Amino acid sequence: MRESNVRDKILDVASRLFYDQGYNLTGINQIIDEAEIARASLYNHFESKTELLLAYLEKTHHQWFEELDEFLAPFTTPREKLLAIFDFRLLRQQKLKYKGCHFSKIGAEASQHEIKVFALVKAHKERLRNTIGGLVDQAKHRQLLSNELLTDTLFLLLEGGITTGSVYRSSQALKNAKRAAEALL
Amino acid sequence: MRESNVRDKILDVASRLFYDQGYNLTGINQIIDEAEIARASLYNHFESKTELLLAYLEKTHHQWFEELDEFLAPFTTPREKLLAIFDFRLLRQQKLKYKGCHFSKIGAEASQHEIKVFALVKAHKERLRNTIGGLVDQAKHRQLLSNELLTDTLFLLLEGGITTGSVYRSSQALKNAKRAAEALL
DNA sequence: GTCTATAAGATGATAGAC
DNA sequence: GTCTATCATCTTATAGAC
CATH class of the missing domain: 1.10.10.60 (Homeodomain-like)
Known part of the structure; x- marks a missing residue:
């Protein structure tokens, strides 16, 4: 080998x-x-089990956004791309059997002293938030909410939809999250 | 003793x-x-460490809704009560130093074989969702979303706001969640 | 009901041979 | 670089004295 x-x-x-x-x-x-x-x-x-955890988070983070970029590529308008993020997560949720977000799970169970671990979790969430924010700025939405507020709302709908999906072992919450997003965009 | x-x-x-x-x-x-x-x-x-965990979840669940009921009592209209749920969680979030939801944390780290544990986590979330649903049904809201969709949206904004708060160690996300809720109600 | 002592196994990590 | 043997420590849980 x-x-x-x-x-x-x-x-x-x-x-x-x-x-x-x-x-x-x-x-x-x-x-x-x-x-x-x-x-x-x-x-x-x-070097240690913690180093293995860090390698896992880094690899998963990298793959996650690679797959997202591929998934979003066929969509043209910012609004379509934003809604496609919901579809991306719906697809993953089903594929991963509703076990939730890799990063949130680690964030919930890791020791508070593992500073590097939490930094990676935060960086992952931050990047998704920024991705959404960039698309919202480009999108011509209904102006029901300001750009900043719409960005956070879409992000929180996704986050809530994933965690709720892992509790209910169902994609219903995330599907409703997408419908809410459609109404707001 | x-x-x-x-x-x-x-x-x-x-x-x-x-x-x-x-x-x-x-x-x-x-x-x-x-x-x-x-x-x-x-x-x-x-009997075992698992039984201790179950007792912890039951006690926390009981206290949680007792405190929520007390907190909501002074508010009169359904809309005020719904927005007060956000304030309730903002207050708790600060008091608990942004360590997240007791139940989501256990849900993220417990073994999948602990059926009773997951049942309690689910029951806790379900009850909050039902509480919100009952208030939405009574509220005269803007009809931007259907009752069912508004219920889920408010619930997901809360859930997302708590988990995001635990990642960022900040209440900003939950505060924005409340502002989004105000715009939707 | 509370105590100390101990069981039997798993934990993360290392030493030293090849 | 890979291997086996082993370390010290921690894990949940129980036995038996008081």
């Missing part, structure tokens, strides 16, 4: 387990078992 | 630690240390 493949394998298995079971409920033992690698190999590629 | 006081002491300490540090990061050892009781005393009052 090539050197880099071991690292990838570890990160893949850890990513799946961190998301499915939660970070704190996933032990090093389970990761090395399912990745079929030796205990010390993990520590050869990652 | 009276028998019931021991139980209360355990539950008080556990509640604080579960919320501040997270459930999975709080060990039985820390609970018995800080409650200054014996190891076996805890298991005399609670």
Whole structure:
């Protein structure tokens, strides 16, 4: 097995387990078992479990916006793109079996002392908010709300829709969030 | 120490630690240390750590709506009451130092196999949603959205505002959520 | 009902051989 | 770089004395 493949394998298995079971409920033992690698190999590629968590967040963040950009590309107007963000998350929500946002989950269970972890969570949310804000500024919307307020409203509808979806194991909330967005835009 | 006081002491300490540090990061050892009781005393009052978690959720759920009812009592119209829910959560958010919703946090870190835990989280959210729905039905709002859609929108604005507040350690999102609610009502 | 002592296993991480 | 063996510590939970 090539050197880099071991690292990838570890990160893949850890990513799946961190998301499915939660970070704190996933032990090093389970990761090395399912990745079929030796205990010390993990520590050869990652200094600690926390470093593995940071690598997971960075990789997921990168992929997340790559997929979003691809998904939004076919849409032309800012309004269409904004509504497509809801569709993007609806699709992901279903694909991920309503287990919620990778970053919010970690934010809810990580120790408050893990400053770097919270910085990555914040950066992820900030970037989505900025993406929405840029599109709102370009969009010719109904002016029911100011640009700043509309940006926050759309962002909060998405965030609320995802967390509520993970509680109800349903996409109903996020679908209604999109309908509300349509009424506001 | 009276028998019931021991139980209360355990539950008080556990509640604080579960919320501040997270459930999975709080060990039985820390609970018995800080409650200054014996190891076996805890298991005399609670069958397991999971039972202690369930007691924490039930107690918090009860207190939550008791405090909400008290807070809403002085307000007369449904519209005022709906907006007061935002103020209620803004006040709590500040008081709790932006650590987020007790129930969403547990929902994010609990094992998926803990069916009873998720049922309580869901019941808590469901009751808030119903409370909002009842007030929306009574309110004479602007009819920008249907009653059902307005109910969900207000609920999602609250949920999004709390989780976003815990990421940014700020009440700005929830304040904007309230302003959006005012525009929609 | 409360206590101390202890069980049996899991935790994250490291040492040293190959 | 990968391996096995092992470390010290922490985990939830129980047994048995008072």
